[in-house]
Amino acid sequence: MFEHIIQMGPMLVLAGLIAGWVAEAASRARGYGFVIDMFLGFVGSVVAGAIVWVLTPGDIGMLAMLLIGCGGAALTIAAQRGLWRSARL
Numbered sequence: 001m002f003e004h005i006i007q008m009g010p011m012l013v014l015a016g017l018i019a020g021w022v023a024e025a026a027s028r029a030r031g032y033g034f035v036i037d038m039f040l041g042f043v044g045s046v047v048a049g050a051i052v053w054v055l056t057p058g059d060i061g062m063l064a065m066l067l068i069g070c071g072g073a074a075l076t077i078a079a080q081r082g083l084w085r086s087a088r089l
Contacts (some may be wrong), residue, residue: 007049008065015069016045019072032080040080041073048072 024034052060052068060068074081 003034004053004059008053009059009061011062011065012045012049012069013042015049015066016071016073017075019070019077023067023074023081027081037077042043044073044076045069046072 017038018041020034020038023041024037046069048071049065051067051072052065
């Protein structure tokens with residue numbers, strides 16, 4: 001169990017940071033800023049990875065976990081952009 005966390009944890013962190021960076025680079029005027037986008041990406045990635053890890057019985061590969069993390073981070077950032085007003089109007 002701990003080996004799986006040690007292997008997949010960095011993939012989730014990397015996925016969240018990549019998604020946060022891409023979101024900030026793609027739409028600077030609609031977000032709360034670089035740090036908040038990175039944090040939202042990180043949180044969304046870790047939560048999505050944890051949910052998938054709990055719900056799936058078998059081992060998931062590193063690439064699959066990276067893609068799952070990117071998807072969770074993208075959903076979190078999209079929800080932030082769609083539901084909350086931007087700090088920069």
